[in-house]
């Protein structure tokens with residue numbers, strides 16, 4: 001459905017209707033009706049931002065329902081399977097997470113996703129109606145997210161690089177088939193996958209989805225971790241995929257900074273805890289700067305190598321406030337070079353790289369959640385023109401094609417799921433901020 005010629009008000013109403021359609025039991029929101037029938041971790045963070053502009057209470061429910069799936073050790077899983085859906089794989093029967101790991105015996109996946117929810121909670125607190133006495137509710141959510149941070153630092157760091165957290169699966173970066181992982185995916189030993197069938201391919205979309213070989217590696221990692229035990233203390237050294245991931249660490253750092261503000265707003269005294277964590281992560285992120293590429297890069301923690309090509313994750317240390325002014329200037333130059341090649345930003349991979357693929361998922365297309373964070377990041381460093389351009393590009397793509405999951409940087413197509421929740425939610429957030 002084309003939305004061209006629509007006013008901002010029309011877009012706002014359409015976006016609200018998408019969230020309503022994708023909402024389940026008035027408590028959580030599925031990313032899309034068609035492809036993703038459960039609750040995803042970072043999706044719910046972005047989705048809560050959207051809800052906060054139309055039904056504030058519902059935004060808090062979104063975070064609370066996600067945290068119903070939190071594990072006793074503090075991890076917030078990447079998917080919470082509130083209700084069984086046959087049409088999705090890997091589902092609870094593939095993951096086989098022992099129920100005793102979760103607080104409420106809810107089925108979940110066995111890994112996590114980039115931790116945006118702490119930052120979202122702080123924004124919800126800032127945007128609340130001060131008349132409303134909901135400090136106790138925020139304090140409880142704050143504590144739950146603090147234990148999520150604690151889990152990251154206790155279970156996902158490893159000397160000597162204990163100032164960065166490890167990601168153990170491409171799905172934990174949220175950018176499943178990023179070209180950053182190409183060389184690593186090939187080294188994952190293949191498990192017996194005879195029992196597993198992909199359900200994300202619908203015949204007409206194969207060119208937009210990860211290749212079968214990538215998917216085999218994703219599932220082999222799942223089966224390997226399932227056998228060792230997702231919560232096993234010796235999981236890290238046995239993991240076949242160990243990466244210092246820019247998305248995960250940038251979002252964790254920004255969350256630590258935001259949680260520090262939230263803590264003092266709630267009258268707590270956790271500043272030393274957050275200060276130590278932020279300082280460590282900031283030092284860690286600096287080690288990911290590549291002078292050769294003039295950009296931040298992910299690092300393979302097994303070989304120690306930085307992983308080219310440059311992707312849009314390279315901009316996220318701006319969002320974390322972890323870049324120096326010179327680094328920010330280099331990233332601004334890079335953004336402008338990319339934007340001179342295609343009329344819409346921000347592509348997921350440097351459009352000059354061989355790995356760039358215009359239509360394939362996280363290898364070229366534009367995604368609105370990363371656009372939102374990159375725009376926020378440039379604004380932090382005073383590049384308001386870039387921030388405004390990214391926002392304008394994002395809304396123009398929606399106006400042209402509808403609320404798609406991702407878009408080609410030449411502006412020709414919206415791809416993936418058509419009524420995608422975080423695309424709708426971030427449009428609501430952007431347009432809602434304008435109205436405020």
Ligand code: GLC
Nearest residue numbers: 031036040042043174175176
């Ligand atoms: C895909 C995306 C991931 C997202 C999920 C649900 O796996 O790569 O980032 O969270 O779908 O929308």
